[in-house]
Amino acid sequence: MLHKLTGTTKVRLFLVLTVYLIMSWDLRLIVPVLIAGIVGLISMRPNWKPIRIMFIFFIVINLLNLFLFFIADPDIGTKFCGSRTVLKDLPGYLYISGETMWYLFTRFIKILATFTISITFILSITPSEFAAGLYSIKVPYKICTVVELAYRCIPDIVRDYQNISTSMQARGVEMDAKKIGLWKRLKQMVMIIVPLLLSSFDKVGNIANAMDLRGYGKLKKRSYYAEHEATKADGVFKVVYLAGILICIAYIAYKMLSPTYLQLWYPFV
């Protein structure tokens, strides 16, 4: 069903949800969005294989990240909750406090929700719809085109990158990360990237000419072929994102005005 929405609805919904996820550290607010994201993702019946790889990668990176957060500042939870419950002392300046653990957990769920939402968004939208959606929130259409084209170019660039990398390896360049040092790896990266840059920027002339020949950029406004009329589902989601905006405004106002406001919702006080 998500596929059938207009670009406008998709982009607006995504933006509202992103702001919503950025502003709150409250699991009661985050978990519904996470569930909605997962439902949305499943409802699109995507190809699960690449998603699974991304997902594993995501979890590993984020666990590492959380660990670094912990090492950098074991007291971080206290700043968010205003209290400190030491559960266990560790050697050195480290200790485990309930607040910090809760903070790290909330953070993980929060980023997980953002991840699901952005995957769902990326899978459900086409470049033209993306541009149409951005145009609907009054972004100048030349910027919309930049986003659209960039999004459209990514598969090409990834393909070129893989081709160049394979052909370099065929010429006997060692690409295995474990066997070579940092400096050499950097050098080899540059060896791949210079041809990649040249081949990508060489295409610019062709694309620009093709666009000019079709009269791009002559007028102040434009419309989008990909943007169809709003369906019933669009109406439903319009209510959803309008409600989202209201919640965001209310929450941020509350955050600004309330003196006793705590960043993080901590249930075990």
Added chain:
Amino acid sequence: MKKGIGKAFFGEWNTKTIVTMAVGAALYGVLMVYGGIPIFSQTNLSTAMIVPVIVGAMYGALPCSLTLLIGNIIADLIAGNGMWFDWSIGNAVLGLFVGLLPVYGAYITEGIFKVKHAIIYGVLCIVGNIIAFGIVTPIFTYLFYGGELKVTFIMAGFACAGNIAILLIVGIPVLFLLAKRYASRTNLTAE
């Protein structure tokens, strides 16, 4: 052909600029995700930093800045690491500094890039990185996400060091090469 400072700053918004920005943003996004050598959590010794050098050299500061902004948002979207608009804005600020090339007279597209320009470029890269990731990003981190500044500063330190290294070690030779390439072309067209 000397352009005014305004034009060097804002760039000429024709179709070619737009397409270059798009390709640059896509390259930046892809290279941010796949073309980096991890040095710290979510911070790479990222080869993507060559992209703003080229876009800035060809089209000026504002296109360069927007390229980085959009490129970073795209990188966030395809990497699925969450949206970090504070870093995107920091990148945009950095893009402004890197893209200033034509403003102080380094017209790469006409083959003008001398040692003097390289030095200004180097200083601007360092200053730009420090302002972008040492001041602007933490401010927005504080505004958007609240707290957790300590980690941001650590990450910013690593990002700064990595970016400066790439911008100087790879960027300057690339600029000289580009200038040389364009210089030979302009000679040909002049005859």
